[in-house]
Amino acid sequence: MRTLLIQNGQLLSPVNGYRGEKKDILIRDGKIAEIEDSISAEGVSVVDASGCYVTPGFIDIHTHCYPKAFLGLEPDVLGLKRGATTILDAGSSGADNYEDFRRNFIDKSRTKVFTLLNVSKEGLIRGHELDSMDKLDEAALKKTLEQYKDNIVGLKARASASVVGQMGLTPIAEAAALAKETGKPLMVHVGNYPPALTEVLKLLGRNDIVTHAYHGKKGGILNEEGGIISEALEARERGVLFDIGHGVASFSLRVFEKALAKGFDCDLISTDLHVENYEGPVYNIASVMSKILNCGNTPEQVIHKCTCAPARHFGLKGLGELKTGYTADLNLITVDPCSEEIADSIGDTVMLKEKITVRKTVYSRGEESEIFGESSAD
Numbered sequence: 231m232r233t234l235l236i237q238n239g240q241l242l243s244p245v246n247g248y249r250g251e252k253k254d255i256l257i258r259d260g261k262i263a264e265i266e267d268s269i270s271a272e273g274v275s276v277v278d279a280s281g282c283y284v285t286p287g288f289i290d291i292h293t294h295c296y297p298k299a300f301l302g303l304e305p306d307v308l309g310l311k312r313g314a315t316t317i318l319d320a321g322s323s324g325a326d327n328y329e330d331f332r333r334n335f336i337d338k339s340r341t342k343v344f345t346l347l348n349v350s351k352e353g354l355i356r357g358h359e360l361d362s363m364d365k366l367d368e369a370a371l372k373k374t375l376e377q378y379k380d381n382i383v384g385l386k387a388r389a390s391a392s393v394v395g396q397m398g399l400t401p402i403a404e405a406a407a408l409a410k411e412t413g414k415p416l417m418v419h420v421g422n423y424p425p426a427l428t429e430v431l432k433l434l435g436r437n438d439i440v441t442h443a444y445h446g447k448k449g450g451i452l453n454e455e456g457g458i459i460s461e462a463l464e465a466r467e468r469g470v471l472f473d474i475g476h477g478v479a480s481f482s483l484r485v486f487e488k489a490l491a492k493g494f495d496c497d498l499i500s501t502d503l504h505v506e507n508y509e510g511p512v513y514n515i516a517s518v519m520s521k522i523l524n525c526g527n528t529p530e531q532v533i534h535k536c537t538c539a540p541a542r543h544f545g546l547k548g549l550g551e552l553k554t555g556y557t558a559d560l561n562l563i564t565v566d567p568c569s570e571e572i573a574d575s576i577g578d579t580v581m582l583k584e585k586i587t588v589r590k591t592v593y594s595r596g597e598e599s600e601i602f603g604e605s606s607a608d
């Protein structure tokens with residue numbers, strides 16, 4: 231479809247000044263052509279957005295969508311089917327297998343997929359991908375980054391005991407150095423000690439990202455007294471971003487609530503969707519957003535953290551905003567009162583008082599736009 235009118239929706243995109251204003255959006259040739267109080271419906275297909283907020287399409291910066299790697303699922307199962315119009319694969323592929331991922335999955339999916347290339351050349355094929363420095367092929371990594379700079383928007387490294395084995399902090403230090411040298415943001419997965427989070431944080435600089443920042447494992451961002459560790463405060467001061475990365479074992483509601491009470495909110499919201507959590511406890515990005523909303527964020531904050539914030543951070547041009555000339559990827563969502571108990575990844579729960587549901591997704595690629603129905607959790 232080339233022309234489409236989204237009528238009567240309340241726009242929600244704080245960076246563009248929309249905080250619930252009722253406006254119409256005209257889409258032409260895959261782009262947002264006009265945003266006005268009222269646009270004539272004559273001769274165009276209409277989507278009635280009455281009762282819905284209209285937001286930019288959601289961008290999920292942490293998924294595993296390379297099915298040949300550990301835990302991976304098809305991009306469209308984790309993206310469009312779950313209300314995210316753009317997803318990032320977080321390190322499933324490395325220099326050895328990126329081309330296969332690109333050719334057979336990224337280029338064949340409908341969902342827009344960008345890549346955080348694993349610093350380990352093997353990606354997540356076997357796990358323990360950084361237990362030997364032989365797996366870090368600097369020349370191959372740089373060549374892949376250069377050749378595919380249209381798609382690779384950052385690097386990924388996992389700093390957990392099971393991944394680095396006896397190598398400790400060494401591969402993570404190397405990853406941080408490579409990120410600085412190549413000018414790419416590094417997403418670091420933090421988990422079980424060693425290496426210690428305090429040491430990992432000291433390595434990170436402006437634009438790097440800590441994913442699983444609010445995990446409930448030992449040695450996290452809270453100190454013994456329940457305050458924020460000084461290394462995390464200093465990292466934020468330097469421009470390091472803190473991401474949810476919910477996952478199957480990496481998000482604790484209680485840790486997040488305590489951090490929030492100390493003013494240490496998340497900068498980004500992502501799912502870490504993969505084969506072991508897409509049927510729960512993660513489900514989809516709206517479900518993770520609902521948890522963050524109920525912990526005390528506003529709807530404007532949660533929308534910003536998975537639209538404009540990731541688009542600007544990773545330089546995803548034309549995405550993440552409600553602005554003329556931008557790609558017409560939109561979600562029609564509702565924020566409904568509810569009383570539903572929902573669990574984090576360690577079994578703690580929160581009683582949802584409000585729930586975000588994606589009712590429709592308008593997705594554009596090239597000059598064509600299409601409409602998807604309610605994104606399901608299965």
Ligand SMILES: [Zn+2]
Binds near residue numbers: 292294320419
């Ligand atoms: Zn992950």
